[in-house]
Amino acid sequence: MQDSQSAEILYQQLAQSIAAPIRAGTLMRGERIPSVRELARSREVSIGTVLQAYRMLEDAHLIEARPRSGYFVASRPLNLPEPETSNPPADSMAVDVSSLAARVMHLAHDPGYISFGAACPSADLFSEERVRRAVSRAVQRHRATLCSYTTGYGDESLRRAIARHALRMGCQLDPQDIIVTNSCLESITLCLRAVTKPGDIVALESPTLFAFLEILENLHLRALEIPTHPRTGFSLDALQLAFDTQPVKAVLCVPTLSNPIGSSIPLADRQRLALMVAQRGIPLVEDVLYNDLAEQEDQRRAVRAFDSSGHVMMCGSFSKTVAPGLRLGWVEAGRWGAKLVRLKESTSGSQTAFLERALADLLTQLGIEAGYRQLRATVATRVDEARGLIARHFPAGTRLTDPQGGFILWVELPPAIDSLELFKVCLAENIVIAPGKMFSATGYFGHCIRLGLGGRWDDAHRQALRRVGELANSMMTLPAMPPGTDRVQALVK
Amino acid sequence: MQDSQSAEILYQQLAQSIAAPIRAGTLMRGERIPSVRELARSREVSIGTVLQAYRMLEDAHLIEARPRSGYFVASRPLNLPEPETSNPPADSMAVDVSSLAARVMHLAHDPGYISFGAACPSADLFSEERVRRAVSRAVQRHRATLCSYTTGYGDESLRRAIARHALRMGCQLDPQDIIVTNSCLESITLCLRAVTKPGDIVALESPTLFAFLEILENLHLRALEIPTHPRTGFSLDALQLAFDTQPVKAVLCVPTLSNPIGSSIPLADRQRLALMVAQRGIPLVEDVLYNDLAEQEDQRRAVRAFDSSGHVMMCGSFSKTVAPGLRLGWVEAGRWGAKLVRLKESTSGSQTAFLERALADLLTQLGIEAGYRQLRATVATRVDEARGLIARHFPAGTRLTDPQGGFILWVELPPAIDSLELFKVCLAENIVIAPGKMFSATGYFGHCIRLGLGGRWDDAHRQALRRVGELANSMMTLPAMPPGTDRVQALVK
Numbered sequence: 001m002q003d004s005q006s007a008e009i010l011y012q013q014l015a016q017s018i019a020a021p022i023r024a025g026t027l028m029r030g031e032r033i034p035s036v037r038e039l040a041r042s043r044e045v046s047i048g049t050v051l052q053a054y055r056m057l058e059d060a061h062l063i064e065a066r067p068r069s070g071y072f073v074a075s076r077p078l079n080l081p082e083p084e085t086s087n088p089p090a091d092s093m094a095v096d097v098s099s100l101a102a103r104v105m106h107l108a109h110d111p112g113y114i115s116f117g118a119a120c121p122s123a124d125l126f127s128e129e130r131v132r133r134a135v136s137r138a139v140q141r142h143r144a145t146l147c148s149y150t151t152g153y154g155d156e157s158l159r160r161a162i163a164r165h166a167l168r169m170g171c172q173l174d175p176q177d178i179i180v181t182n183s184c185l186e187s188i189t190l191c192l193r194a195v196t197k198p199g200d201i202v203a204l205e206s207p208t209l210f211a212f213l214e215i216l217e218n219l220h221l222r223a224l225e226i227p228t229h230p231r232t233g234f235s236l237d238a239l240q241l242a243f244d245t246q247p248v249k250a251v252l253c254v255p256t257l258s259n260p261i262g263s264s265i266p267l268a269d270r271q272r273l274a275l276m277v278a279q280r281g282i283p284l285v286e287d288v289l290y291n292d293l294a295e296q297e298d299q300r301r302a303v304r305a306f307d308s309s310g311h312v313m314m315c316g317s318f319s320k321t322v323a324p325g326l327r328l329g330w331v332e333a334g335r336w337g338a339k340l341v342r343l344k345e346s347t348s349g350s351q352t353a354f355l356e357r358a359l360a361d362l363l364t365q366l367g368i369e370a371g372y373r374q375l376r377a378t379v380a381t382r383v384d385e386a387r388g389l390i391a392r393h394f395p396a397g398t399r400l401t402d403p404q405g406g407f408i409l410w411v412e413l414p415p416a417i418d419s420l421e422l423f424k425v426c427l428a429e430n431i432v433i434a435p436g437k438m439f440s441a442t443g444y445f446g447h448c449i450r451l452g453l454g455g456r457w458d459d460a461h462r463q464a465l466r467r468v469g470e471l472a473n474s475m476m477t478l479p480a481m482p483p484g485t486d487r488v489q490a491l492v493k
Numbered sequence: 494m495q496d497s498q499s500a501e502i503l504y505q506q507l508a509q510s511i512a513a514p515i516r517a518g519t520l521m522r523g524e525r526i527p528s529v530r531e532l533a534r535s536r537e538v539s540i541g542t543v544l545q546a547y548r549m550l551e552d553a554h555l556i557e558a559r560p561r562s563g564y565f566v567a568s569r570p571l572n573l574p575e576p577e578t579s580n581p582p583a584d585s586m587a588v589d590v591s592s593l594a595a596r597v598m599h600l601a602h603d604p605g606y607i608s609f610g611a612a613c614p615s616a617d618l619f620s621e622e623r624v625r626r627a628v629s630r631a632v633q634r635h636r637a638t639l640c641s642y643t644t645g646y647g648d649e650s651l652r653r654a655i656a657r658h659a660l661r662m663g664c665q666l667d668p669q670d671i672i673v674t675n676s677c678l679e680s681i682t683l684c685l686r687a688v689t690k691p692g693d694i695v696a697l698e699s700p701t702l703f704a705f706l707e708i709l710e711n712l713h714l715r716a717l718e719i720p721t722h723p724r725t726g727f728s729l730d731a732l733q734l735a736f737d738t739q740p741v742k743a744v745l746c747v748p749t750l751s752n753p754i755g756s757s758i759p760l761a762d763r764q765r766l767a768l769m770v771a772q773r774g775i776p777l778v779e780d781v782l783y784n785d786l787a788e789q790e791d792q793r794r795a796v797r798a799f800d801s802s803g804h805v806m807m808c809g810s811f812s813k814t815v816a817p818g819l820r821l822g823w824v825e826a827g828r829w830g831a832k833l834v835r836l837k838e839s840t841s842g843s844q845t846a847f848l849e850r851a852l853a854d855l856l857t858q859l860g861i862e863a864g865y866r867q868l869r870a871t872v873a874t875r876v877d878e879a880r881g882l883i884a885r886h887f888p889a890g891t892r893l894t895d896p897q898g899g900f901i902l903w904v905e906l907p908p909a910i911d912s913l914e915l916f917k918v919c920l921a922e923n924i925v926i927a928p929g930k931m932f933s934a935t936g937y938f939g940h941c942i943r944l945g946l947g948g949r950w951d952d953a954h955r956q957a958l959r960r961v962g963e964l965a966n967s968m969m970t971l972p973a974m975p976p977g978t979d980r981v982q983a984l985v986k
Contacts, residue, residue, distance in 0.1 A: 098835050105838075109644045120642035131639040132632060135847075139628050146624040149613035149817040151602045182675050186841035193711065198691045214839035218686065324642040327845045342591050345598075346707035348679035348841060352820045352848060354628075 008458060010045060011052035016381050018053070022062050022073055023295075023380065031073045033063060059462075060384030061391065080391045080400040083261075083412040085235065088206040088225035088442045092246065095217035095441040101210040104423070107432045108452075114464040117432035119259055119408050121320055121454035125375055131323045131362065138358035145353035153341055154180025154330070155356035161363040162316075162330050169291055170305030171314065173332050179340055180330050180351050184289050187315035187331035189215050190347065192250060194339045195283040195313075196221055200249035203242050205234045207410070207439035207448070209259045212252055216441075223441040224248060230401045230410065233258060233265040236272055243280050250283045256299050257290035260410045260439050260450035262403025264299040274306035281311065283336065288316040292372045294405040295380065310334035318359065320454075321372060328359055379407040382457045386465060393469030395476050407454035413447045417475050422449065425471050431464045501951060503538060504545035509874050511546070515555050515566050516788075516873065524566045526556060552955075553877030554884065573884045573893040576754075576905040578728065581699040581718035581935045585739065588710035588934040594703040597916070600925045601945075607957040610925035612752055612901050614813055614947035618868055624816045624855065631851035638846035646834055647673025647823070648849035654856040655809075655823050662784055663798030664807065666825050672833055673823050673844050677782050680808035680824035682708050683840065685743060687832045688776040688806075689714055693742035696735055698727045700903070700932035700941070702752045705745055709934075716934040717741060723894045723903065726751060726758035729765055736773050743776050749792050750783035753903045753932050753943035755896025757792040767799035774804065776829065781809040785865045787898040788873065803827035811852065813947075814865060821852050872900040875950045879958060886962030888969050900947035906940045910968050915942065918964050924957045 021027045034042065036050045043050075054071060057063040064074045108117025139146075153159070159175040166173045181187045196202065198220035204212060206225030216223050224242055226234040233255060242248055255265040255273070265273065277284040284303065291300045304312040313336060317329035328351055333340040362368070386409060390400055399412035413419060419435040426433050436448030451465075514520045527535065529543045536543075547564060550556040557567045601610025632639075646652070652668040659666045674680045689695065691713035697705060699718030709716050717735055719727040726748060735741055748758040748766070758766065770777040777796065784793045797805040806829060810822035821844055826833040855861070879902060883893055892905035906912060912928040919926050929941030944958075 098839070102835050102838075105644070118642075118644075120644075122642075123637065123640040126640035128636055128640045132636045135632050135639065136629065139625060139632065143621055143625045144616065146628065146818040147616040147619035147621045147816055149611075149615075149812060150820065151598070151611075151613075181841070182844075183842040185839065189840050197713065211839050214835070218836055218839060220690065319642060323640055325639040325846055327643065327843060342595050342707065343711055345595075346591065346678065346704055346711060347682050348674070349676040350820060351675070352845070353818055355845060355848070 007049065011049045011056065012378070012381065014043065014045065014049060015053040015056045016377050018057060019060065019062050019381050019384060020377055027073050029073050033071050033073060035070050056381070056385055059388040060381065061388045062384060080387070080398060082230045082401060083399040083410065083448075085227050085229040086206045086225075086444070087227055088440065088444060092201040092222035092224035093441050095213045095221075095223050097210055097213045097438055097441065098217055100435070101214060101438045104432070104434055104438060107427065108434065113427075113430050113432045114460055115432040115455055116451040116453065116465070116468075117434045119450075119452040119454065121324060121375075121379070121407065122456050123324070124456070125378060125454070126323060127371070130365075130367075131326070134361040135355070135358040138354045138361060142354045142357050148353070150350040150353045151345070152350060153344075154178065154351065155353055155360065158356040158360040161360040165363055166302075166314070166332070169288060169300055169302040171302050173314075177337050178330055178332050179337075179344055180328060180356055181344060182327055182348060182351060183319065183329040184287060184315050184317035185211060185215070185329070186348070187317075187329045188212070188252065188285055188287060189219070190340055190343050191283070191285045191313040191315060191331060191333060191336070192216075192219055192221065192252070193343055194333065194336045196249045201246055202250045202252055203239060203248050204252040205254065205258050205261065205263070206442065207260055207436065207445050209254070210438040213439075213441055225440060225442055228258070228261060228263060230261050230263055232269070233263040236269055236276065240276060243276070243282065248282055250285060251277060252285045252287070253303070254287040254290065255303050256288065256294050257403060257406040257408075259290070260408055260434070262401045262406060262408055262410060264294060264404055265303075267298045267301060270301065270303045271306040274303050274312060277311045278307065278309040283334075284312045286312050286314050288314060289320055290406050291316075292321045293376055293379070295376060296404055299404060304332070307334070318363070321375065322362055322368070323359070326355055326359055328355060376405060379454065380405070382453045383407060383409065385462070386451065386453050389462060389465045390469065393466045395469070395473045407452065409451045409453065411449050411451060413449065413472055414476060415447050417447050417472055419447055419449045422468070422472055422475060425475070426468055429467060429471070431468060433468060500542065504542045504549065505871070505874065507532075507536060507538065507542060508546040508549045509870050511550060512553065512555055512874050512877065513870055520566050522566050526564050526566060528563050549874070549878055552881040553874065554881045555877060573880070573891060575723045575894060576892040576903065576941075578720050578722040579699045579718075579937070580720055581933065581937060585694040585715035585717035586934050588706045588714075588716050590703055590931055590934065591707045591710055593928070594707060594931045597925070597927055597931060600920065601927065606923050606925045607953055608925040608948055609944040609946065609958070609961075610927045612943075612945040612947065614817060614868075614872075614900065615949050616817070617949070618871060618947070619816060620864070623858075624819070627854040628848070628851040631847040631854060635847045635850050641846070643843040643846045644838070645843060646837075647671065647844065648846055648853065651849040651853040654853040658856055659795075659807070659825070662781060662793055662795040664795050666807075670830050671823055671825050672830075672837055673821060673849055674837060675820055675841060675844060676812065676822040677780060677808050677810035678704055678708070678822070679841070680810075680822045681705070681745065681778055681780060682712070683833055683836050684776070684778045684806045684808060684824060684826060684829070685709075685712055685714065685745070686836055687826065687829045689742045694739055695743045695745055696732060696741050697745040698747065698751050698754065698756070699935065700753055700929065700938050702747070703931040706932075706934055718933060718935055721751070721754060721756060723754050723756055725762070726756040729762055729769065733769060736769070736775065741775055743778060744770060745778045745780070746796070747780040747783065748796050749781065749787050750896060750899040750901075752783070752901055753927070755894045755899060755901055755903060757787060757897055758796075760791045760794060763794065763796045764799040767796050767805060770804045771800065771802035776827075777805045779805050779807050781807055782813055783899050784809075785814045786869055786872070788869060789897055792897060797825070800827070811856070814868065815855055815861070816852070819848055819852055821848060869898060872947065873898070875946045876900060876902065878955070879944065879946050882955060882958050883962065886959045888962070888966045900945065902944045902946065904942050904944060906942065906965055907969060908940050910940050910965055912940055912942045915961070915965055915968060918968070919961055922960060922964070924961060926961060
């Protein structure tokens, strides 16, 4: 078991070392790459390992084998079309997704299933030893905090570390303005509580994270979903129209790698968005959870970087990028800072002080940048591979996102497929996917699914993903049959 | 410094060893206790230590010196009257206490002040080493959780430990029904969110914890304050009347050692309360934070123990009794359990798993019961001493609570004194008290203060408490002066 795991790590690392220069354009399309024997010799690995790595790269449509000529960088990239810009209704609506989301997420985290349901990175993507050392050090050095009642906005060193971290996103934050929370989700909940009251309208992406919809549902807020493009994010023109025609009280937005659609707002539009909300005095709750997973540096830049009026409330955490098991988030709430502090204190109090110290330690260690790079490369290879499998095994007419980072894919199946039904037949085969309806208050996206690829990724998962495609295919409406043909039999065949 | 601290611990322990049998009735009123020399010899401590201890017991009105006869158990206990049952208006009202409370609490936790403002126990009341060992062990043993995304309701072992803990309160909880939170405050917030909507009326004690009022304020709920007796808690007859005449949607109650008034509801009334809410189908949010600090076992029994209908939602944490620095709370929400789970998950997610293990470890250690006993004894001595100082140094007409446990006193000053003014003049002398208006939505209690005695307790604090009394005295309206007398000069004198 240990051996097969390390073999897997070996060929995955090998595949990544070839995928990276292809993606970066250093290796050009059509260029020849080393033969299996050459690579095995130069890297001092077995032929089998190279074969595995090449198969993985083939699956990801990054390389292709030409008979009797060897391996080449794929001349034509994966050519599945993207979903089109979403088209939600122009009216805001009350939200009711929590019961479906609850059932799906419960299964998504059940280790008894092969799960693409959750959007959480698995432990093997991180250095457990590094986190353990940081936590143990913090317990030793800050033992006096163990029995001291913690109050206030968060540990000073962590707030400084977060301010430093925000520099990478182009933001100069005052550590004194940063509030430490239990999670990014708590940050967002507090922001919305600070700037809305029940019945208010909140504009957000469409599709959007079901957890956001649950927050709106629980705070009795109305969701106004804005048409969203899978690459460039929600339409600022549509948002402007919403501002002009409806009493929008807040905008909730994931400008970088929006979950589930994977969009990242272009740099110029980030600036425009900051101006738009400032001009209207409408608070923008910006979730920067995934910014460190963006492949392009431009896309790590926060909208907050362009805001000088205090209308952007910035929410983040490190559970997807540094240490998933340390439950800590943060928020810098601009002009609503004082209100946030009181809300946080009266809602759940402070966080555990030595944990904050441990996270501060992790964030200021030298290797942090390399860690992000490594994480980005690992999940990129997985996502490439999964995209290849989807292209081959999913029904004709499938559309698929091509996110510039992260580990989440959004699949638009042919309209004939009810993804809630697909969810059920997958479940019967021990596979969990997230049906599209979870990600909107509109009832739309009934033929879409979200696939989270941050969890374990091995042959069982590859097989399961193929199987999802086969099951989807079997659900396609068949062409009209000659009279007398048994439709059901045709389906079962 | 180290020496004077250990000397202080020595005489405090000595004082406690005498105070305990007096309070328990083992040493009877008027009975002679050992002379200073006898005790110094038998306990092998210095004469000075015994003198300090006896002075402390005298201040606490537990012993008295009779000239040329020695020391005796005080024949007459401290005889300051209790405050009367509070008499809030019969209508519910919107809440607006958070700005005052924010200012006071900010100062109360500032180490630059001598603070009686907070209701937090100080670190020296707990075994830091014991907590450190439990946390370090948990990090080592459960290191796999450090990089695993945590979901769900809380660690199994902690939920079992909490269920076992609840047995001490007479409650048989199913561990599966217990949800781990960030704090008792978060538990209460989630309960109220689960059972109310904005504009709803919540009945609660009067005075009540300002943090409760802030929760109501932030959730746009209306507070209906119920007349509350400083020993027996809120009036069930008044509560019944409220049920009969107003659309009460929830009751929020601290049956044991209510903060700030220190009341504990008698056992029979707990049973009646459980029946009342079950009959009306009104949820009761029961805060059991202080139950382990109650001196009488009867008063540790929760209202939940008498509830078989699932209408009592039980909220607790261990930040006042086991480890103030570990930010973890819990809730068992009866029939609203499923709703609580979803609210918790979508509001702030799960807690840090290894911390939960550490707390589970602490809760199941053998010494836990002795720890509670020791904590109760230590704070009881402080409270006794503080009551003695108040009796001697505060204005005539002062009323004072006599809580059966805990470390919080509620002082009703003569009506002429504006406790907000007193707060200000105390602050000018570097002393923080909590003015009474923080503890009610009614605007009442303007002549009351809360004193928290869980923090440090040394000569500077004794001196500061005396000084609060002197300042209060100086604020008393003077009797009518002969014409021509300068009133201000008289006050300043």
